[in-house]
Amino acid sequence: MAHPSPLSAPAPVSLSVVLCTHARPDYLAVCLAALAAQQDGRAELLVVDSASPPEAAARIAALAARFGARLLRTDRAGLSLARNLGLQAAAGGWVAYLDDDAVPATDWQARLLARIARLPASIGVLGGRILPRWEAPLPAWWPAGLRGVLTIVEWEGCAEVGRGTPPDVAVYGANMAFAAQPLRDVGGFPEALGRIGNRLLSGEEEEVVARLQARGLGALYDGGITVGHSIQQDRLRPGWLLNRLLWQGATDALRQRSLRRTAAAAGKLAVQAPLLLWPETSPALLRARCGAAYNLGYLRGWLGTPLAAATA
Numbered sequence: 001m002a003h004p005s006p007l008s009a010p011a012p013v014s015l016s017v018v019l020c021t022h023a024r025p026d027y028l029a030v031c032l033a034a035l036a037a038q039q040d041g042r043a044e045l046l047v048v049d050s051a052s053p054p055e056a057a058a059r060i061a062a063l064a065a066r067f068g069a070r071l072l073r074t075d076r077a078g079l080s081l082a083r084n085l086g087l088q089a090a091a092g093g094w095v096a097y098l099d100d101d102a103v104p105a106t107d108w109q110a111r112l113l114a115r116i117a118r119l120p121a122s123i124g125v126l127g128g129r130i131l132p133r134w135e136a137p138l139p140a141w142w143p144a145g146l147r148g149v150l151t152i153v154e155w156e157g158c159a160e161v162g163r164g165t166p167p168d169v170a171v172y173g174a175n176m177a178f179a180a181q182p183l184r185d186v187g188g189f190p191e192a193l194g195r196i197g198n199r200l201l202s203g204e205e206e207e208v209v210a211r212l213q214a215r216g217l218g219a220l221y222d223g224g225i226t227v228g229h230s231i232q233q234d235r236l237r238p239g240w241l242l243n244r245l246l247w248q249g250a251t252d253a254l255r256q257r258s259l260r261r262t263a264a265a266a267g268k269l270a271v272q273a274p275l276l277l278w279p280e281t282s283p284a285l286l287r288a289r290c291g292a293a294y295n296l297g298y299l300r301g302w303l304g305t306p307l308a309a310a311t312a
Helices: 025-036 054-066 079-089 108-118 144-150 180-185 204-214 238-255 259-277 286-303
Strands: 015-021 043-050 070-074 094-099 102-104 123-134 158-160 175-179 218-231
Touching: 015 025, 015 079, 015 108, 025 043, 025 054, 025 094, 025 102, 043 054, 043 079, 054 070, 070 079, 079 094, 079 180, 079 204, 094 102, 094 180, 108 123, 108 218, 123 204, 144 238, 144 286, 175 180, 175 204, 175 218, 180 204, 204 218, 238 259, 238 286, 259 286
Parallel strands: 015 043, 015 094, 043 070, 123 218
Antiparallel strands: 094 175, 102 218, 123 175, 158 218
């Protein structure tokens, strides 16, 4: 008896695909076109406009209409807020999120639905592979261990996160899906975390996954569910990387207010402080300077000090 291939049509599964965007209609158009080509009546598309200015908002609305997506809008910026608005409106039993600058592979939806159809009840989260779409070459000075801050996950395997996955494999917002009701039950995405304007706070995906795991629901990573993720040229600068590590420190402090980690960050920063005076355009000693930026961000996040002045 022949066994079905991984891409055999699964039993019907209700899926909502949510795209949150802020003033980036050109990226959104590419993502929506790739999704629209995969539609077979088993999924709905939702576009959430997160406080885009009028001209961009009009283009986003036109794109949603062109590709048959339901349009939602919030006048208050915030990625977590936008994701929660999509969750509230979603009709699907599962909700998938893609970044607006992500481009799903041609079999993305088929593989996602096939995987959902085979999941045990103990899994409430799915993550997939995120391959870079370089808008400029990765500079030679970029620290090898920090490719992950560009939201790149290249492992091709399949395993429960934390049980058989490499240490750098996790669920990231460019390519993730959740059982809808459990996600609602934990309150959706924490709106104190996540991108809001120029605030590069993150960690909202990790927080949600941790809350679901605390309720006994695991997270599965499937490297066959793949998207390409645009890596903008503006991010390939020493200043952007340092800023990203600063905000990562603040994120970790907000999520884990540990006196021990705070004391450790303060002790390291006492030695690293001169590195913060280095010109941000220079790639020299960058790995050490990233450590200093992270520890500064952790201390400021722990103290509740606004980081706006440190993000120029």
